[in-house]
Amino acid sequence: MLPCLDAICLVAFDLDGTLIDSVPDIAVAVDAMLEDAGLPTAGVARVRDWVGNGSRKLVERALAFATGSVPGDQMLNDAHEAFLRHYGRAPCARTRVYPGVREALTALRERELVLVVITNKPHAFVAPILEALGLAGYFDLTLGGDSLPQKKPDPAPLLHVAERFGIAPRHCLMVGDSRHDIEAARRAGFHALAVPYGYNHGEPISDSQPDAVVESLGELV
Structure with a gap:
């Protein structure tokens, strides 16, 4: 396990560009x-x-x-x-899970961490996609971009899940592919882990200065 997972009790994942290529x-x-x-x-x-x-x-x-x-x-x-x-x-005809994602989610589940999805995608599409790809069973909660009045990079969705599960933000990790994920994490007091392969408007994710960058979520195993 990576050092960034030390003392982490909840891991929030972005969806598009982080878990799946949609x-x-x-x-x-x-x-x-x-x-x-x-x-x-x-x-x-x-x-x-x-x-x-x-x-x-x-x-x-x-x-x-x-x-x-x-x-x-x-x-x-x-x-x-x-x-x-x-x-x-057809929200999932061509969408695929990135390499290493299933292994990472399985390993985190075995550690009994709370796992959630926080995406800006409309919530109506989230469950069907996760179900179709066999990922739904890993998550305790999913939030879409319309689940709350605010969406990332506003910290509100992250703070909402931390409060929902009674976990202090300092014990939470946001995993994402864009500057919006990293900004939301910083503003919420979460740790921030990034992947470089997703959708970040053509910008290197390292420019947003996350706590760590992994080439594949398989590195969390």
Whole structure:
């Protein structure tokens, strides 16, 4: 086990870009939404850099790319509804679990740590994806981007799970792939562990100065 797990009682995981590579399915839904609006599609590579701040911000970025301007509220609302509809049809057709994730979750479970998911993805998609990938049984709680009024990088979701399980933030660890995860951890008083392979808007995750970076979550075993 890594030193960063010393005295840790609760581990919170980001989902997209940390536990799973979900961009292929997200990109299909984004492109379908853009096609509905008669706009040029974006493709996987662009969508990969847009993920991380919730579905509405993702759609806003896609529309700004396709139109060359910031979308108005009505256009954004309609496009967001279209994206959710398309994504809901097949949220896990191409999504895969990253190497080392199952082994890490199994090892942490054997240590009887509390495991939670804190993602900015709409909560309605979280359970179906975890179930489809065989990951649901590892987690004591899942929070989506719409589970609380605030989402990462606000510390509120992290503080919520710490309070829910009666564990002091100093005994909690946030594991993520983006600067939003690291910022949320810092503001909540959590320790922060990062992976470099996810979706961080094209920036090296080391720039956010997490407590540690692991190439694979398998290093937690």
